[in-house]
Amino acid sequence: MEARVHTESYGAEAGLARRTLRSETLLVLALSLGASGVGALISFVGSLTKPGSLKDQAATLVGSQAPGRPWLDLAWQLFGIATALVPVALVAHLLARERVGIGSIGFDLKEPRRDLGRGTLVAAVIGGTGLLFYLGVRAAGFNLTVVPESLPDVWWKIPVLIASAVQNAVLEEVIVVGYLLRRLGQLGWTPAAALAASAVLRGSYHLYQGVGGMIGNMVMGVVFVLLYRRWGRVGPLVAAHALIDTVAFVGYALLAGKAGWLPTG
Numbered sequence: 188m189e190a191r192v193h194t195e196s197y198g199a200e201a202g203l204a205r206r207t208l209r210s211e212t213l214l215v216l217a218l219s220l221g222a223s224g225v226g227a228l229i230s231f232v233g234s235l236t237k238p239g240s241l242k243d244q245a246a247t248l249v250g251s252q253a254p255g256r257p258w259l260d261l262a263w264q265l266f267g268i269a270t271a272l273v274p275v276a277l278v279a280h281l282l283a284r285e286r287v288g289i290g291s292i293g294f295d296l297k298e299p300r301r302d303l304g305r306g307t308l309v310a311a312v313i314g315g316t317g318l319l320f321y322l323g324v325r326a327a328g329f330n331l332t333v334v335p336e337s338l339p340d341v342w343w344k345i346p347v348l349i350a351s352a353v354q355n356a357v358l359e360e361v362i363v364v365g366y367l368l369r370r371l372g373q374l375g376w377t378p379a380a381a382l383a384a385s386a387v388l389r390g391s392y393h394l395y396q397g398v399g400g401m402i403g404n405m406v407m408g409v410v411f412v413l414l415y416r417r418w419g420r421v422g423p424l425v426a427a428h429a430l431i432d433t434v435a436f437v438g439y440a441l442l443a444g445k446a447g448w449l450p451t452g
Contacts, residue, residue, distance in 0.1 A: 205374060211281060212370045216388075219274035219362055224391030231394045234331060245452030246331040246396045249338060249351050249436060257341045264347045268354045275357055278366045292365030293420025294357075306426025309414065314431045317403055324399025325450060331397045334452035335439040345437060352432035356425045363389050364411055365421040382412045 216222075234244050252263035279289040289295070324330045338344045363385055371381040386408030390401040411424050443451050 208370055208373055212367070212374075215274055215277060215281075215362065215366065218277070219358065220388060220392050224388060224394070227392045227395040231397070234395075234397070240328050241331050241397050242325050242328055242450075244331045245334045246400075247334040247337050247452065249336040249348060250334075251338055254339070257339060257343075260339070261341075261343050261347070264343075264351075268347075268350050271354050271358055275361050278361055282366075282369075289361070289365075292361070292369060293415075293418070293422050294361055294365060294425065295422070298420070298422065302420065302422035303426050305414075305418065305423035306428075306430060309410075309423065309427035310430035310434075313407055313410065313427065314434060317407070317431070320403050321399060322448070322450075324397070324403075329397055330399035331395075332450045332452050333396055333400070335435045337452070338440075344440065348436040348440065349433050352436055353429045355432050356428035359389070360411070360421045360424040360428055363408070364415050364424060368412065368415065378416075382409060385412050 213221075230246075234241060237244065249264075251260055252267070253260040282289050282291060290297070321330065321333065325332060336344075336348055338347065367385055367388070368381050371384060372378075376384070386405045389408035389411075390405035393400040393404040411427075415421060415424060439449070442449050
């Protein structure tokens with residue numbers, strides 16, 4: 188009788204733990220990139236139903252929040268970057284509560300040179316192919332014109348663009364790769380199903396750019412998951428993503444209107 192009660196109690200605790208993990212995962216996504224995916228879908232529907240082709244419409248990534256008021260604009264930019272990282276702080280808290288910490292997914296400074304070296308190599312390969320893919324799908328009419336930045340020419344422009352790139356990298360790789368794969372594994376998902384979920388999520392919140400943006404980022408998501416499983420660290424992925432976005436943001440700021448091959452909004 189006592190053994191039966193113990194077994195039932197263990198089963199109830201295990202079920203509660205699984206429900207807790209599932210709820211936590213859904214809440215983290217609802218507060219971050221899951222919500223962004225829904226917003227991207229609504230934005231894409233708006234673009235599809237708007238007169239004109241997709242390539243004649245623009246999707247701005249980093250834009251002014253207070254035109255003509257640079258100090259207020261800077262305050263809004265910094266506020267947006269800081270608040271976007273709150274879900275990462277939440278993930279760090281949840282992992283610390285498990286007594287493993289965020290270092291368990293490889294987001295730390297234990298291997299800075301190796302992470303940066305691997306990230307640079309990944310950025311060079313994915314960044315180059317990604318640019319060619321974007322130009323192709325835009326020309327075919329499946330993508331909006333992506334405008335990486337439209338900030339005013341002020342002293343804080345480049346620092347804010349770099350900070351935005353780092354923020355994007357940290358938010359996406361910590362949540363979409365490290366945290367999500369850990370939680371889905373704990374919930375009993377197969378490796379293939381978890382990979383698909385991570386890639387689809389990454390593609391979903393880029394849908395506002397068009398079908399090309401979604402597909403390109405899904406492919407990137409598959410590659411990043413495979414690399415994470417090989418290296419066991421999100422550090423190289425954060426470095427790669429930050430470099431890709433930094434080149435896109437700063438490169439556009441320097442080349443827009445000067446390079447004939449670069450589409451502008």
